[in-house]
Amino acid sequence: MASVELQNIxxxxxSTRIIQGVDxxxxxxxxxxxxxPSGCGKSTLxxxxxxxxxxxxxxxxxxxxxxxxxxxxxxxxxMVFQSYALYPHMSVFENMAxxxxxxxxxxxxxxxxxxxxxxxxxxxELLERKxxxxxxxxxxxxxxxxxxxxxxxxxxxDEPLSNLDAALRVQMRIEIAKLHRDMQATMIYxxxxxxEAMTLADRIVVINKGRxxxxxxxxxxxxxxANKFVAGFIGSPKMNFxxxxxxxxxxxxxxxxxxxxxxVVVPVEGSQLSVGxxxxxxxxxxxxxxxxxxxxxGTVEVIEELGxxxxxxxxxxxxxxxxxxxxxxxxARRSEKCNLQPVDAHLHLFDAGGVALPLLQQHExxxxxxx
Amino acid sequence: MTPTDAxxxxxxxxxxxxxxxxxxxxxxxxxxxxLFLLPMMTVLGVVAGWPLVRTIWLGFTDANLVDLSVxxxxxxxxxxxxxxxxAFGLLVDPEWWNAxxxxxxxxxxxxxxxxxxGMAVALVLNLQFKGRGLVRAAVxxxxxxxxxxxxxxxxxxxxxxxxxxxELLMGVGLIAEPIAWTAxxxxxxxxxxxxxxxxxTPFMALLILAGLQMLPGDIYEAAKVDGVHPVKVFFKVxxxxxxxxxxxxVVFRALDALRIFDLIYVLTSNSTTTMSMSVYARQQLVxxxxxxxxxxxxxxxxxxxxxxxxxxxxxxxxxxxxDSK
Numbered sequence: 001m002a003s004v005e006l007q008n009i010x011x012x013x014x015s016t017r018i019i020q021g022v023d024x025x026x027x028x029x030x031x032x033x034x035x036x037p038s039g040c041g042k043s044t045l046x047x048x049x050x051x052x053x054x055x056x057x058x059x060x061x062x063x064x065x066x067x068x069x070x071x072x073x074x075x076x077x078x079m080v081f082q083s084y085a086l087y088p089h090m091s092v093f094e095n096m097a098x099x100x101x102x103x104x105x106x107x108x109x110x111x112x113x114x115x116x117x118x119x120x121x122x123x124x125e126l127l128e129r130k131x132x133x134x135x136x137x138x139x140x141x142x143x144x145x146x147x148x149x150x151x152x153x154x155x156x157x158d159e160p161l162s163n164l165d166a167a168l169r170v171q172m173r174i175e176i177a178k179l180h181r182d183m184q185a186t187m188i189y190x191x192x193x194x195x196e197a198m199t200l201a202d203r204i205v206v207i208n209k210g211r212x213x214x215x216x217x218x219x220x221x222x223x224x225x226a227n228k229f230v231a232g233f234i235g236s237p238k239m240n241f242x243x244x245x246x247x248x249x250x251x252x253x254x255x256x257x258x259x260x261x262x263x264v265v266v267p268v269e270g271s272q273l274s275v276g277x278x279x280x281x282x283x284x285x286x287x288x289x290x291x292x293x294x295x296x297x298g299t300v301e302v303i304e305e306l307g308x309x310x311x312x313x314x315x316x317x318x319x320x321x322x323x324x325x326x327x328x329x330x331x332a333r334r335s336e337k338c339n340l341q342p343v344d345a346h347l348h349l350f351d352a353g354g355v356a357l358p359l360l361q362q363h364e365x366x367x368x369x370x371x
Numbered sequence: 372m373t374p375t376d377a378x379x380x381x382x383x384x385x386x387x388x389x390x391x392x393x394x395x396x397x398x399x400x401x402x403x404x405x406l407f408l409l410p411m412m413t414v415l416g417v418v419a420g421w422p423l424v425r426t427i428w429l430g431f432t433d434a435n436l437v438d439l440s441v442x443x444x445x446x447x448x449x450x451x452x453x454x455x456x457x458a459f460g461l462l463v464d465p466e467w468w469n470a471x472x473x474x475x476x477x478x479x480x481x482x483x484x485x486x487x488x489g490m491a492v493a494l495v496l497n498l499q500f501k502g503r504g505l506v507r508a509a510v511x512x513x514x515x516x517x518x519x520x521x522x523x524x525x526x527x528x529x530x531x532x533x534x535x536x537x538e539l540l541m542g543v544g545l546i547a548e549p550i551a552w553t554a555x556x557x558x559x560x561x562x563x564x565x566x567x568x569x570x571x572t573p574f575m576a577l578l579i580l581a582g583l584q585m586l587p588g589d590i591y592e593a594a595k596v597d598g599v600h601p602v603k604v605f606f607k608v609x610x611x612x613x614x615x616x617x618x619x620x621v622v623f624r625a626l627d628a629l630r631i632f633d634l635i636y637v638l639t640s641n642s643t644t645t646m647s648m649s650v651y652a653r654q655q656l657v658x659x660x661x662x663x664x665x666x667x668x669x670x671x672x673x674x675x676x677x678x679x680x681x682x683x684x685x686x687x688x689x690x691x692x693x694d695s696k
Binding site: 050051052072073074077079080081083085086087088089098099146150195 | 588589590592593594596597598599607608611612620
């Protein structure tokens with residue numbers, strides 16, 4: 001297993017700069033997830049690490065060795081593709097053995113390695129089958145098996161679960177997590193699915209427009225997003241943003257007034273702000289509750305019942321549509337006025353540039369206690 | 372009677388009615404399909420069926436171009452007959468078997484060369500490079516020229532006195548004196564094969580390229596990540612995957628090659644060294660005016676091609692079914 005380091009990595013396609021100088025250090029045995037909207041460059045970044053694309057600028061280090069000019073094989077990486085990329089005319093066994101045959105191992109050696117991987121992935125019964133005789137989940141297991149047999153320094157996954165149905169995706173997600181725990185391997189995983197990112201990652205790298213927006217553990221990103229982009233991207237349903245105005249700077253936070261609503265105190269460090277500044281108030285749907293005395297008010301437009309929880313879509317006085325998540329069945333009615341009470345400790349405040357204001361330490365402790 | 376029973380009874384008769392309606396629908400569809408097919412069948416019958424049947428029939432007669440009205444049925448005498456202890460007929464005509472041998476030799480060599488070269492060209496054209504569209508179009512030029520034109524062009528280039536090929540080869544000192552490429556028995560067949568390869572390789576390349584473009588790109592990236600050598604990838608991945616397309620291309624080309632006429636006729640006329648089955652049949656029919664005998668030769672030509680095609684397709688199918696195991 002190995003560490004991976006990206007130093008100011010740049011990638012240009014023609015005159016378009018796709019990756020705009022990425023710095024990242026990945027520790028040995030870490031599970032890193034690249035997440036971002038489609039077209040953000042996360043897959044390109046993975047392909048740069050793999051050696052399937054040439055690096056335009058900066059250095060890529062694997063085990064503290066610059067590997068910019070090395071082939072994928074020399075880098076000793078293995079990759080699992082979204083489309084599985086199995087050889088359609090070869091059996092499961094041949095698919096897994098194909099990359100090993102040139103490595104010079106004896107037939108017995110190859111057989112043993114393939115059988116070991118097949119056992120880990122429960123593929124023993126399927127070794128003689130062709131890919132088209134397998135289900136999507138089985139195919140993806142073969143693709144992972146093909147990576148395992150090579151005993152690579154780094155595993156790369158390019159949206160490996162995107163082609164699977166929802167139930168299978170959960171099952172494979174658990175298997176990949178188990179695999180990482182058992183193998184203690186360095187893994188880089190690309191996905192646009194934030195549930196996969198949250199559940200699998202040691203650290204998540206949020207990428208937008210070829211730049212890293214934030215790197216951190218799943219809960220760090222959830223509780224302390226660095227900016228509006230990360231705040232909106234991590235968490236589902238996404239965070240509500242309300243335009244607001246600074247009313248008062250206090251010792252225990254900043255009092256802001258959402259336009260056309262009451263005021264709330266956000267526990268952030270507000271020394272850079274002054275009264276009257278335009279800011280963005282961020283509230284997650286799960287941190288809002290219907291309450292007769294709540295400072296925010298609006299009209300319920302749509303109700304979605306999910307059984308164990310429900311979503312209210314509330315149109316605020318200033319025209320913003322915000323989402324409220326509640327437990328159990330919804331008590332509110334459509335077209336009714338309702339007031340909303342946010343959980344103060346979980347409020348976020350973003351300045352006009354979209355950068356998050358730092359949380360006050362004592363409130364961070366309180367937030368942790370609440371969580 | 373429970374409500375469900377009532378529902379069943381109510382819906383049963385319409386179901387039966389629907390079934391008869393459906394079969395009406397099916398038969399009207401079949402009628403429409405037949406009507407649409409009819410013009411095509413008629414045209415095929417007139418332009419392909421009738422000449423074929425007539426040729427086969429003429430093969431059993433003593434028809435002669437001098438006077439077709441006195442044609443008489445003579446059974447299989449055109450194929451095999453014995454007069455005074457001596458055998459006559461196509462099946463014992465050494466010239467006919469020479470033509471069959473020439474045709475097979477020409478087909479095997481030219482189709483093999485065209486497949487190999489076509490594959491190489493297709494692999495190059497399948498790469499991403501600047502001006503690829505232009506190169507693709509340029510490669511097709513030899514194929515786009517009518518055979519009669521390219522054959523005449525080559526026959527001038529190969530001319531023993533005035534040809535540019537002799538001129539060039541003598542210029543660089545490879546040969547000391549001009550060679551009569553198309554007249555010399557040692558070189559005539561190779562000259563024909565060379566021109567055919569020049570002309571038809573683009574066709575093979577195009578068919579193989581179509582096969583190559585159907586291949587998924589991701590498996591090549593997977594092979595690259597696995598560090599598999601490109602040569603191994605070609606033989607172990609590309610070749611097996613394009614084999615169905617390759618078999619079709621080879622069958623098409625073989626069919627074409629087995630009835631080769633124009634190229635050989637223009638380059639070498641009626642020379643026995645290069646005479647193909649088609650050239651033989653034409654010579655009997657037109658030059659010797661033996662319509663009956665020539666028709667018999669044409670019928671045999673048809674049978675030989677049908678046999679070889681069937682065998683090739685069967686071989687191809689066997690391989691394909693192995694694939695799906």
